[in-house]
Amino acid sequence: MELIDGKKIADDIKKEIAIEVEKMVAEGKKRPHLAAVLVGHDGGSETYVAHKVKACEQCGFTSTLIRFEDDVTEEKLLETIDELNKNTDIDGFIVQLPLPKHISEQKIIEAIDYRKDVDGFHPINVGRMSIGLPCFLSATPAGIIELLRRYNIPTKGANCVVLGRSNIVGKPVATLMMQKGYPGDATVTVCHSATKNLKEICAQADIIIAALGSPGFVTEDMVKPGAVIIDVGTTRVPDVTRKSGFRLSGDVDFENVAPKCSYITPVPGGVGPMTIVSLMKNTLLAGQHVIY
Amino acid sequence: MELIDGKKIADDIKKEIAIEVEKMVAEGKKRPHLAAVLVGHDGGSETYVAHKVKACEQCGFTSTLIRFEDDVTEEKLLETIDELNKNTDIDGFIVQLPLPKHISEQKIIEAIDYRKDVDGFHPINVGRMSIGLPCFLSATPAGIIELLRRYNIPTKGANCVVLGRSNIVGKPVATLMMQKGYPGDATVTVCHSATKNLKEICAQADIIIAALGSPGFVTEDMVKPGAVIIDVGTTRVPDVTRKSGFRLSGDVDFENVAPKCSYITPVPGGVGPMTIVSLMKNTLLAGQHVIY
Numbered sequence: 021m022e023l024i025d026g027k028k029i030a031d032d033i034k035k036e037i038a039i040e041v042e043k044m045v046a047e048g049k050k051r052p053h054l055a056a057v058l059v060g061h062d063g064g065s066e067t068y069v070a071h072k073v074k075a076c077e078q079c080g081f082t083s084t085l086i087r088f089e090d091d092v093t094e095e096k097l098l099e100t101i102d103e104l105n106k107n108t109d110i111d112g113f114i115v116q117l118p119l120p121k122h123i124s125e126q127k128i129i130e131a132i133d134y135r136k137d138v139d140g141f142h143p144i145n146v147g148r149m150s151i152g153l154p155c156f157l158s159a160t161p162a163g164i165i166e167l168l169r170r171y172n173i174p175t176k177g178a179n180c181v182v183l184g185r186s187n188i189v190g191k192p193v194a195t196l197m198m199q200k201g202y203p204g205d206a207t208v209t210v211c212h213s214a215t216k217n218l219k220e221i222c223a224q225a226d227i228i229i230a231a232l233g234s235p236g237f238v239t240e241d242m243v244k245p246g247a248v249i250i251d252v253g254t255t256r257v258p259d260v261t262r263k264s265g266f267r268l269s270g271d272v273d274f275e276n277v278a279p280k281c282s283y284i285t286p287v288p289g290g291v292g293p294m295t296i297v298s299l300m301k302n303t304l305l306a307g308q309h310v311i312y
Numbered sequence: 313m314e315l316i317d318g319k320k321i322a323d324d325i326k327k328e329i330a331i332e333v334e335k336m337v338a339e340g341k342k343r344p345h346l347a348a349v350l351v352g353h354d355g356g357s358e359t360y361v362a363h364k365v366k367a368c369e370q371c372g373f374t375s376t377l378i379r380f381e382d383d384v385t386e387e388k389l390l391e392t393i394d395e396l397n398k399n400t401d402i403d404g405f406i407v408q409l410p411l412p413k414h415i416s417e418q419k420i421i422e423a424i425d426y427r428k429d430v431d432g433f434h435p436i437n438v439g440r441m442s443i444g445l446p447c448f449l450s451a452t453p454a455g456i457i458e459l460l461r462r463y464n465i466p467t468k469g470a471n472c473v474v475l476g477r478s479n480i481v482g483k484p485v486a487t488l489m490m491q492k493g494y495p496g497d498a499t500v501t502v503c504h505s506a507t508k509n510l511k512e513i514c515a516q517a518d519i520i521i522a523a524l525g526s527p528g529f530v531t532e533d534m535v536k537p538g539a540v541i542i543d544v545g546t547t548r549v550p551d552v553t554r555k556s557g558f559r560l561s562g563d564v565d566f567e568n569v570a571p572k573c574s575y576i577t578p579v580p581g582g583v584g585p586m587t588i589v590s591l592m593k594n595t596l597l598a599g600q601h602v603i604y
Contacts, residue, residue: 144436149439150483150484150487153418191490198502209499210486214497215499216499
């Protein structure tokens with residue numbers, strides 16, 4: 021069993037990006053500039069945004085954080101997006117989700133100029149990804165694909181089971197895994213809450229991508245010896261032994277599943293760091309203006 | 313075994329649309345207006361466009377056919393699209409594919425205002441479909457879903473195998489079949505040329521949607537007793553006994569597969585008529601301006 025070290029791969033990629041950025045600067049170009057809009061003080065969101073800002077520094081990007089209180093109006097947020105769309109100094113930006121309930125996330129996402137949509141959530145980027153056109157790939161699916169690539173994990177003709185059909189992980193990663201080329205060309209099955217024979221389906225999988233948000237869901241009996249396991253789950257589970265009061269738990273019963281696998285991602289330190297690094301790659305693309 | 317009568321369902325839907333249209337007219341609204349752009353004289357394209365124009369008449373739509381010779385420039389075609397985008401009398405329009413090689417189909421598709429893109433090929437409509445937002449659904453996948461709905465075929469938790477991963481059938485129909493609700497909630501597996509154990513996968517399927525364009529590919533040994541078979545294939549096969557010199561062949565060995573099925577679509581008369589009727593439904597939506 022080999023542990024897939026998302027942290028190390030993410031650090032490698034950040035260094036590669038930093039070299040690219042210094043090249044750009046040496047050529048007289050500006051540093052890519054990422055703006056992040058953060059509404060309220062949700063603990064998870066604060067942490068994610070802080071990680072993103074730090075990653076920007078590591079990559080040599082300029083970053084700007086724009087904060088609003090929980091009671092910001094949708095109108096005000098749309099105004100800010102309009103300004104960011106027009107601001108030529110900003111290459112890409114994200115609006116950290118979730119947003120307060122009085123704001124339509126979909127409306128906000130669709131208001132972002134797709135050429136600056138480095139989260140890849142705008143329908144036009146989702147559609148382009150599905151068709152196989154140049155676009156900003158959504159961060160988590162792109163991070164998963166990159167892990168498979170960096171570990172040279174064979175995917176052609178592999179039975180790949182995706183657990184979960186969310187718009188931000190399950191559906192897009194399924195699309196990427198079935199696309200022509202490498203990593204891709206897999207036979208992909210998407211399972212979800214309505215799936216009946218889930219254990220049997222998993223037990224036939226060469227690759228399982230678990231994105232359910234259900235701690236420890238994938239157990240040892242569901243995994244074929246030698247399978248590759250990508251664990252996308254990051255659920256906060258109460259843990260009194262931790263200073264924070266919680267720990268992050270994946271969708272996989274790691275302790276019992278790991279010994280059976282050929283490759284497995286840990287939680288944390290697997291897919292998580294790759295998600296942020298995918299955002300950095302998109303920001304680099306945005307700074308290079310190659311998606312239009 | 314019950315034959316799924318796509319022709320009858322399509323006729324029913326056209327009548328339903330015609331009633332809607334007469335209601336709109338009675339309320340003082342204009343008839344939905346579909347324009348079709350046809351380049352060259354490809355036999356298949358001529359036939360499809362003629363069927364579409366006829367279907368418009370049956371639905372009470374206004375239709376306009378714009379013809380160009382094979383040597384039309386991309387620039388001229390883009391100009392025409394721009395005019396159609398701006399023409400408020402045209403509610404929706406299609407550019408019949410395939411186009412001559414000197415014209416970029418993708419460029420043409422992306423030039424169409426997505427609010428008039430009744431073929432549902434624009435990335436923004438593809439993305440919205442994937443996310444589950446209101447949009448113009450691509451015609452063939454929408455037609456398949458409608459057949460399942462009209463025949464009350466259970467899909468929740470069903471093992472659905474999609475053969476083929478094309479942008480216009482395989483990928484979108486897989487997305488629709490896995491979406492929440494009915495018809496949907498199926499466990500979907502997408503197979504293609506790189507799939508290894510295709511026979512076994514098909515033999516476990518409750519529903520097979522065959523969209524490979526490979527005549528007679530699905531044989532009796534690949535089908536579980538009681539399975540539902542949707543045959544999307546329409547390949548022209550030489551046939552000297554026909555006046556046209558060819559017949560349409562599906563992807564399924566109908567003669568031997570049909571007796572094992574619970575439901576099966578014939579070719580022709582199954583998915584084909586539904587594809588055109590989906591375009592009519594999109595044109596109605598365009599005329600009602602409910603997609604924006």
